[in-house]
Amino acid sequence: MTIEEKNKALAESLKQANASIEDLNLKVTDLSADSESAKGIIAKITKENDSLRAEVAVLNEKLAGMTAKEETASKKAARIAAEVGVEPIEVKPEAGAKDRQALRNEFLELHAKDPKQASAFFLKNRNIILGLS
Numbered sequence: 368m369t370i371e372e373k374n375k376a377l378a379e380s381l382k383q384a385n386a387s388i389e390d391l392n393l394k395v396t397d398l399s400a401d402s403e404s405a406k407g408i409i410a411k412i413t414k415e416n417d418s419l420r421a422e423v424a425v426l427n428e429k430l431a432g433m434t435a436k437e438e439t440a441s442k443k444a445a446r447i448a449a450e451v452g453v454e455p456i457e458v459k460p461e462a463g464a465k466d467r468q469a470l471r472n473e474f475l476e477l478h479a480k481d482p483k484q485a486s487a488f489f490l491k492n493r494n495i496i497l498g499l500s
Contacts, residue, residue, distance in 0.1 A: 470496050 368376075448455040465473070470492050477485035489496065 465495075467495055467498060 445455040474485055474489055474492070474496060477488050493499075
């Protein structure tokens with residue numbers, strides 16, 4: 368290979384290297400623009416997130432206020448009874464009555480052994496098992 372051929376080959380290599388550098392510079396420019404765009408989107412989302420957090424805080428305060436004002440059924444019944452001049456009484460479950468969880472457990476045990484007997488047991492204790500009474 369002569370010096371002129373080597374020069375020509377080097378010039379061609381340099382031309383390809385410069386084209387690669389230009390491509391890379393364009394990609395860097397595009398990525399920088401994308402980065403700036405992403406920063407703008409992140410800033411917008413952060414602002415919206417802060418706004419929503421503030422709204423949640425306000426709603427939590429309102430909920431706390433509403434909960435504090437909430438009157439339980441027993442307190443309301445006692446207040447109404449006092450307003451009409453009746454002495455309120457506390458209703459207690461029957462002595463020896465099983466609680467809901469004990470009845471549920473008993474039902475499940477019966478159901479595993481004898482479904483017909485479990486069905487009769489459920490019908491008898493339905494309101495307590497379902498928490499309706």
